[in-house]
């Protein structure tokens with residue numbers, strides 16, 4: 001598991017640790033780790049050209065000390081000083097090691113051109129403009145340096161986090177560094193997990209500076225394959241179809257038959273003991289045609305509540321289901337039962353006008369909205385705000401509805417009141433195609449039916465779903481049906 005802490009908690013933990021250590025010890029640890037990663041990235045340190053982008057804080061100090069270490073090994077190191085101040089100890093160390101420094105002021109065109117020429121000729125650029133002390137969009141000349149670094153061919157290594165991304169949220173407000181590698185210290189930062197910041201971080205390398213004992217509960221966590229393997233249920237010798245869980249699926253309609261077939265497919269590939277599908281006649285026939293192992297029943301339009309299956313362990317409701325009055329009765333009936341329920345798509349739209357159905361419910365509920373649906377659940381919030389600050393808004397919805405929320409999209413985030421957010425690391429733009437959400441809902445439903453709590457079920461579902469998309473055609477475009485077929489390969493990859 002990778003853990004991320006907010007700037008406030010990192011500062012408190014660093015303060016406590018620094019009080020027990022000699023002056024500068026933490027920065028030396030950070031800079032040594034940074035230099036090690038940089039040396040590994042370069043084909044050879046000796047004779048390479050390294051440019052340091054240096055801001056006025058300790059993030060710049062880290063870059064200067066790491067630059068000094070590379071200069072001692074024969075790299076030609078040039079520091080571009082962007083701030084009104086500079087970390088004096090770091091600058092002295094760089095100079096003592098044979099590195100050079102020049103000031104870059106926003107107003108001085110000649111200095112900016114000279115800096116641009118250095119950046120263009122670099123093999124490696126180390127971004128020490130701002131770290132956790134950054135606030136708001138990058139100012140000049142930092143913003144121009146970030147842009148130039150992006151246009152250069154060199155490998156870019158960000159110190160602690162790419163300058164210009166918000167450490168706590170991942171929001172990007174204006175120009176920001178786009179790193180190939182980010183070397184982060186002590187703990188991960190939430191902005192390295194969540195888009196859009198995560199998309200600018202590249203590969204994230206962690207340097208242990210001894211902070212762990214001082215850190216409180218994380219703000220966010222990002223599961224790795226072994227965490228997922230530990231959570232996924234495995235059938236044992238005692239298993240039978242009832243013990244593995246019976247999932248009821250109320251998805252699709254005669255108009256949207258694909259949502260029925262894909263959702264049931266996701267559930268079956270999730271290892272459910274049995275799927276009981278209920279829906280309109282043509283949709284039900286399609287499900288049976290594609291998945292003969294599903295147990296299918298046809299909804300009675302005059303008695304939607306009475307025709308729902310009983311003796312089930314969990315429910316999935318909503319994908320392609322419609323917004324008509326019978327769908328409302330169905331939703332109320334399912335949420336009235338004391339069972340775990342996953343609500344997706346149309347069920348979320350219906351819920352937005354009836355929030356009490358979930359907020360007053362005692363049994364576990366999992367909502368799986370995309371950003372547009374989450375905006376419906378949080379009146380007064382725009383979709384763009386949600387995309388920019390996914391962690392915050394997923395947590396807000398979880399608190400407001402008193403349930404688990406899985407926010408789909410560029411980075412899938414799972415929030416539950418009082419627990420650290422889970423940020424899925426396997427997401428891919430390949431998933432941005434019709435029907436993939438139906439597969440996810442069915443797959444997670446299978447895990448709910450097996451008895452996993454919603455947060456764990458959602459965590460495993462998002463991870464396996466993203467991995468399946470990546471594996472389906474080796475990175476080439478996929479359809480939602482391909483995704484269903486790739487789930488077993490993803491499960492094999494996780495379970496080994």
Ligand SMILES: NC(=O)C1=CN([C@@H]2O[C@H](COP(=O)(O)OP(=O)(O)OC[C@H]3O[C@@H](n4cnc5c(N)ncnc54)[C@H](O)[C@@H]3O)[C@@H](O)[C@H]2O)[C@@H](O)CC1
Nearest residue numbers: 026027056057058059130131132133134135137138139160
């Ligand atoms: N505190 C510690 O014990 C450690 C800190 N370390 C490093 O120190 C960093 C934090 O250092 P600081 O607290 O000095 O803060 P930073 O160096 O991250 O940034 C603060 C400086 O950047 C300027 N600044 C802020 N926002 C800006 C913007 N949008 N555009 C342009 N300039 C901006 C501020 O005026 C200030 O001078 C960490 O990210 C990490 O790299 C590491 O050395 C590990 C140990």
Ligand SMILES: [K+]
Nearest residue numbers: 130159161163
């Ligand atoms: K940085």
